[in-house]
Amino acid sequence: MIAAIVSLTLLGAILGLALGVAARKFAVEGDPLIDEIEAMMPGSNCGQCGQAGCAGAARAIAEGTAPVTSCPPGGKGLAAALAAKLGVTLDLSTVVDEGPKLAQVSEEICIGCCRCLKVCPTDAIVGAAKQIHNVIREACTGCGNCVERCPTEAVAMRPVPVTLQHWVWPKPESTAAA
Amino acid sequence: MSEYLVLLVSTALVNNVVLVRFLGLCPFMGVSKRVDSALGMGLATSFVIVLAAALSWILEHWLLAPLGLGYLRIMTFILVIAAVVQFTEAVLHKMAPNLYQMLGIYLPLIATNCSVLGLPLINMQEGHGFVTTLVYDFGSALGFTLAMVIFAGMRERLALAKVPDTFAGTPIAFVLASLMSLAFMGFSGLNFK
């Protein structure tokens, strides 16, 4: 009886000690996965995903509380890369691609207050005081920060038209094929 | 030497731990959707199996048997296995975060994998020596990994196939597993003499 208690206690203590040492030795500072995911994110901290910046989004995605599709500026490319990294299956059809809306300044209403260009995470708005501002389409991520700041509602989010260069053949709708 | 080789082949193929002994079916069905995660699971489980078997042989012969504590065998083995799994988890988290993420809940569940506990118990039952134990468990681990990878490869192809709705998903995977098991029974015809 005593031998059993002593030996098992001893065994437990030894194993516990070994695990404690291992935990110390293999301690993970931060989560390498979160860091890797954060490196893949756009890094503009635009907040479209509803998380606190790209670091917060990376944490949420790594923990599985946010879907891999939650980054609109990253689009399908990022979603596919994240899905491959995390080993989750992904339904690409649910991803709205390339930020379907981009900011556009109505020239007749813009008063040149410079408020919008201060909040743009990618410096996509050019302009100076009392000059009409303009959005560089290539740089706009469609976060909509500028829309909230505009005092005259001159900035609006406009859908990006599909062009011949961007049109994608639909997937064949067949029930039995292949 | 040749007997160890025979032992290796017979544990990996003839008495395949998953497909013939039907041990460790939980990760076999759970983590076999993709070949890379199946391979990772197979290697992690192999590591645990061999390490746990070696440790439990030592404990059995140097602690439990001399003190006459045979009735504590299962409890002791579970303790050892749980510790080894915890250790593996810590190592994987540090070394291969991707794999750690991919294996998810199935990684700590190696602790409850019946092949991991079953193999040391079989070793004790059969009265294997230390080296025989190592070879036996290494062969079984090899067989486990092999079964996992083959099954995952077939499931990857199955994902592309048009399966009747009633069978889609896990049901067809079970059918597949049973067919694989039938195929592995063919190895019992191997004659080493």
Next chain:
Amino acid sequence: MGLIEKFLHKLATPNWGVHPDDHKRPAADAPLRILPLPARLYVPLQQHVGQPGRPIVLVGQKVLKGELIAEAQGNISAPIHAPTSGTVVAIGEITAPHPSGLPFASIAIEPDGDERAVELPIPADPFALAPAEITRLVAAAGVVGLGGATFPSAVKLALGKRSEVTTLIVNGGECEPYLSCDDRVMRDFAAAVIDGVRLMMHAMGAGKALVGIEDNKPEAIVAMRKAAAPFPEIKIRPVPARYPMGSDRQLIQTLTGKEVPSDCRAADIGVLVNNVSTANAVHRAIRLGEPLIRRIVTLSGGAIWQPGNILAPIGTLVSDLLTFAGLKSEPARLLMGGPMMGAVLPHANVPIVKGTAGILAFNEEEIITPEAGPCIRCGNCTRACPIGLLPLEMAANIRADNLSAAEAFGLSDCIACGCCAYICPSHIPLVQYFTHAKGELSAQSRSRLRNEATKRLARERAERLEREVIEKAAAAAKRKAERAAQKAAAKAAEEVAT
């Protein structure tokens, strides 16, 4: 045909591709007709691979035939010229000859019927000119590859010169069923084609030219042989009629025995392919000073009254062509290009472009397609694929949205020739799977690039803000120091004063 001949024929036939019924006659045998000037021409700005042209005319401006109306922009682009004299009535959008039915920019011209042309200098002896000069003239004439790819020819000639191409392959394959415009060009303008070939050889410094013509065009072979007789460096080579013989990689392999590696261009193995119609256009550009403003278009299909080849100005509406050729019945489907690779047109009010080889109008019976069945893994598609891909595996992966696996099977090498879909006994729309997946993959890579650009911009912004803070602090410190110095100076002055 004797047994041995049959065997030899079998040996000569490539082991890839398919052999669809060619349907080339009677359209190929009907003499070439010239389309009377339509009421209005819509000349698109994007008729080639690369950047679209930039319009340089204003609405209301009078233009002459062959006058530049849109200039090339960027490295890969081609200028666009007025197909006839008249007035620019609008610069706007018109439906593109594309299955999406999306619009693209075009210049609408109302012809005045005078056909007054711009006077262009014509070199007396083009072979005395430097090769670069020929290339420049070809570029200025807006010549693009007329075989279907519409790659700007001048860029190709310059590439040929740069990579020291030794052999020019001239593509007279025209393997698509129904189409016979290249056949007609070779029959009617053989001398012009040969002259164009010689000009192109001069421009890229190639020593010899091989003209591959499918053996189902005996008249064209005879005409071309006759025209090429004085030039030993140009050889006419009949090739077996097999689809897709007109694809450059297949023709190169058949004629030279060399295979273009998957990640290389043809120029990397010392050959370059140009179409016979392109050669004709080069001839016209240099010998006659006429830019690429019209082309021969095949009109065929069950709904056409008088199938044949029609010489039409670029920008003619398909509906004008159909009216000219006559319709037996309302077409059930309109195609631009051949039945294997052509684009389904949304309606007939689309303009023809430089790359339009044919307009096919099919009636109801011709377009009956059985419903797609399940893949029976017969492997016919694998045998038919001229590239040697596994269409069934790629399609299965694409169906499961596993695009990276399809890419690993070589999706990017697929030329969308349609052999697999043609041969498939289950009628699976394989090519549609591939075009969908290619589009999806390029959308993904675009969004990846965009993501990277956003990342860079965000980083630069962060750096800028940081820099501004430092600069502000530095400026403040400087001001403070100046003020202190001033104060000290004032104090010193005060002290001196007292």
